[in-house]
Amino acid sequence: MISVLFSGDPDKRSQYGDAVSKAAKAAGLQLRLSLDPAEVAPEVVEYLIYDGSGPVQDFTPFTRLRGVMNLWAGVEAVLRCPAPPDLQIARMIEPGLTEGMRDYVIGHVMRHHLDVDRYIGTEPITEWEVTFPPLARNRTVGILGIGTLGADCAAHLAGLGFNVLGWSRSAKEIAGVTCLSGDQGLEDLIAAAEILVLLLPHTAETERVLNADRLAALPEGACIVNAGRGPLIDHDALLAALDRGHIRHATMDVFDVEPLPPEHPYWSHPKVTVTPHIASVTRPETASEAIVANIRRDQAGQPMLGIVQRTRGY
Numbered sequence: 001m002i003s004v005l006f007s008g009d010p011d012k013r014s015q016y017g018d019a020v021s022k023a024a025k026a027a028g029l030q031l032r033l034s035l036d037p038a039e040v041a042p043e044v045v046e047y048l049i050y051d052g053s054g055p056v057q058d059f060t061p062f063t064r065l066r067g068v069m070n071l072w073a074g075v076e077a078v079l080r081c082p083a084p085p086d087l088q089i090a091r092m093i094e095p096g097l098t099e100g101m102r103d104y105v106i107g108h109v110m111r112h113h114l115d116v117d118r119y120i121g122t123e124p125i126t127e128w129e130v131t132f133p134p135l136a137r138n139r140t141v142g143i144l145g146i147g148t149l150g151a152d153c154a155a156h157l158a159g160l161g162f163n164v165l166g167w168s169r170s171a172k173e174i175a176g177v178t179c180l181s182g183d184q185g186l187e188d189l190i191a192a193a194e195i196l197v198l199l200l201p202h203t204a205e206t207e208r209v210l211n212a213d214r215l216a217a218l219p220e221g222a223c224i225v226n227a228g229r230g231p232l233i234d235h236d237a238l239l240a241a242l243d244r245g246h247i248r249h250a251t252m253d254v255f256d257v258e259p260l261p262p263e264h265p266y267w268s269h270p271k272v273t274v275t276p277h278i279a280s281v282t283r284p285e286t287a288s289e290a291i292v293a294n295i296r297r298d299q300a301g302q303p304m305l306g307i308v309q310r311t312r313g314y
Ligand code: NAP
Pocket: 073, 074, 075, 092, 097, 144, 145, 146, 147, 148, 149, 150, 167, 168, 169, 170, 171, 199, 200, 201, 202, 203, 205, 206, 227, 228, 229, 253, 254, 277, 278, 279, 280, 281, 314
């Protein structure tokens, strides 16, 4: 029997208990699943299902641990936990999280592409307007971060006809998407992106990647959708760029401090849409299947999917 401890949000214990047991049964894997750290001695546990709101925030007592399954795609919290340097940590890769992000990003890109806001809550239009939005194929969308989530969004936006540019650390190939990397790749993407989507992790290298200079280098009237992490953006510079009209609108799902404090200027800014970190979420059913699949891989001597590289920070 493989010993697994769920140490996520205590309110989700029964939900994950059912979903992990169901996934293990379907996969023919015999697990002893504990839902509370008080139920099991730490030195017995082989796999730990973790999120930042769970009771375990130090992995060092878990001396038999083979892997930590992070329930979130973002790994800031799990990397703060004391742990042996060679402990495998897998970030969450599961279809529910990916599909949710796709829906959010496509929805907000389409909103900015079609300038939907222009026709919401307006006074009666007396002079009938004949301004048509461009076709998707005449609109360039740039995506910073084309990993699991960004690549899926890029492929689907390209499928809708958009001219999609994506940027990552390593060179990539995604059908229908122009994939860029390196400093020049970033500057080329920024210069072209009429709608800019951020889906990077927050690391020492990505912090404030969207700074004042790059905001100024975006095309006039560009829109921004940040579903990655708050610290990717220099917020004072963004507010200034919105106020001078260079940036048309910013949809912001993630912030330096969450919940976003009530006094933050984003709340009342007419060109900012605040969503409360709801772009996507891990879904217990599909996440449990991904967790069980990763345990099976590890038990079979195969590398787990989504292993975090501590030195890179993601
Ligand atoms: P991922 O698969 O690790 O992808 C990260 C992407 O960023 C990769 O393409 C990576 O390049 C690129 N990248 C990282 N550092 C870079 C650098 N210094 N320069 C250039 N590119 C860099 O992660 P994911 O699963 O797609 O998730 C992305 C992020 O989305 C998470 O870290 C999290 O912060 C955020 N997120 C937000 C929500 C929400 O609800 N708002 C939900 C889930 C996730 P390589 O491909 O070359 O490694």
